[in-house]
Amino acid sequence: MHAWPASEVPALPGKGRDLRIHDTATGGPVTLDPGPVARIYVCGITPYDATHMGHAATYNAFDLVQRVWLDTKRQVHYVQNVTDVDDPLLERANRDGQDWTELAERETSLFREDMTALRMLPPQHYIGAVEAIPGIVPLVERLRDAGAAYELDGDIYFSVESDPHFGEVSRLDAEAMRLLSAERGGDPERPGKKNPLDPMLWMAAREGEPHWDGRSLGPGRPGWHIECVAIALDHLGMGFDVQGGGSDLAFPHHEMGAxxxxxxxxxxxxxxxxVHAGMVALHGEKMSKSKGNLVFVSALRRQGVDPAAIRLTLLAHHYRSDWEWTDAVLDEAVERLARWRAAVSRPDGPPADALVEEVRAALADDLDAPAALRAVDRWVALQERAGGTDEGAPGVVSRTVDALLGVAL
Incomplete structure (x- = not known):
């Protein structure tokens, strides 16, 4: 599966700072010190609907991680999956009377278009669950043969008790885990499981549903968590630098995957x-495909909204915060974009070297994009008020905003 085209990232003078970021597993900040190649895995979409603002906010956060690392003169090895076979996808295809593969291909294509428009840097490896199945099956067999998995009516389950580190990612108690498991695709009430929290690794073929050769597992399809693990281990190996996604993935997805x-x-x-991004709400409730309270990137683009304004709307909120999408927050971003573009189109301005370091410092401090935006606002306000004599300053500001914030002025 191919990703989307990469926009050029301008090189800035000097060198960026190492990233200090909030780690869900420790509950506090950690300073990341990758080697020459930083490794990141971000969980991708289940393509049964278009990209909404919740998706966009998540991918914006991890795009910033990449940009901070690139500014430190590192290379970035970024991997993302597409869950192109799963219950929600099959249910939507059945509801709408269409082929599930066509639905997945169409929505994945639209996702690529949205990511390109928003200037999100693409992954080096963009892998669909279906294409990963040949690598998933041997992993499930290994877990079963090692006694870390067991069969229940043809399905294969992972035993969470086989991992002494289980629970260290989300840091939740058993009851909270059980409730979230029921809400987020698990089946804690199924009779016969060794532990209610045990997740499915391989689902035996169901009538009328797609399935693949599982060798000794029998025909079926993979569970959600093992899909990402197979892809990450194949392309990144153990001990990679950042596992990313929305905060709703901390449990069960990232816990089980670990x-x-x-x-x-x-x-x-x-x-x-x-590392987990916050949720975006609409009309007081988290944006959710199941609830249908969504604002789509593609719909805004069709209405003529500049993708740079959409991105500025996302950047105006700290990546870990939960926030609400309104027309007012978009209007503020449209106004900010117009002011910034007017400022960098002028022939000169106040010196901008300090601004570069302010933006770097803000992003290195747990991706504080709102602080970075305020720094640019101050430079723009100073230019509007007093002008300047530095002919190179507007270009420096434009390149800084492009390289570190992903906004083309």
Whole structure:
């Protein structure tokens, strides 16, 4: 599966700062110090509907991580999946009377268009669950043969008790885990499971549903968590720098994925930091495909909204915060974009070297994009008020905003 085209990232003078970011697993900040190649895995979409603002906010956060690393003169090895076979996708296809593969291909294509418009840097490896199945099956067999998985009526379940580190990612108690498992695709009430929290690794073929050759597992399809683990281990290996996604993935998805990897490799940790973006709400409730309270990137683009304004709307909120989408927050971003573009189109301005360092410092401090925006606002206000004599300053500001914030002025 191919990703989307990369926009050029301008090189800035000097060198950026190492990223200090909030780690869900420790509950506090950690300073990341990758080697020459920083490794990041971000969980992708289940393509049964278009990209909404919740998606966009998540991918914006991890785009900033990439940009901070690139500014430190590192290379970035970024991997993202597409869950192109799963219950929600099949249910939507059945509801609408269409082929599930066509639905997945159409929505994945639209996602690529939205990411391109928003100037999100693409992953080096963009892998669909279906294409990963040949690598998933042997992992499930290994877990079963090692006693870390068991069969229940043809389905294969992972035993969470096989991982002594289970629970360290989300830091939740058993009752909270059980409630979230029921809400987020698990089946804690199924009779016969060794532990109600045990997640499915391989679902035996159901009548009328797609399935693949599972070798000794029998025909079926993979569970959600093992999909990402297989892709991440294949392309990044253990101990990669950042596992990223929305805050609703901390449990069960990232918790279970880490336990799968620990049991498979005997190594710990799966990722050095678990980083989670906040949720975006509309009319007081979290944007959700199941609730239908969505604002789509593609719909805004069709209405003529500049993608740079959409991105500025996202940047105006700290990545870990939960916030609400309104017309007012978009209007503020449209106004900000107009002021910034007017400022960098002028022939000169106040010196901008300090601004570069302010933006770097803000982003290195747990991706504080709102602080970075305020720094640019101050430079723009000073230029509007007093002008300036530095002919190179507007270009420096434009390149800084492009390289570090992903906004083309």
């Amino acid at each position: 336990s799968h990897a620990h049991a498979l490799t005997g190594e710990h940790p799966y990722a050095k930091a678990y």
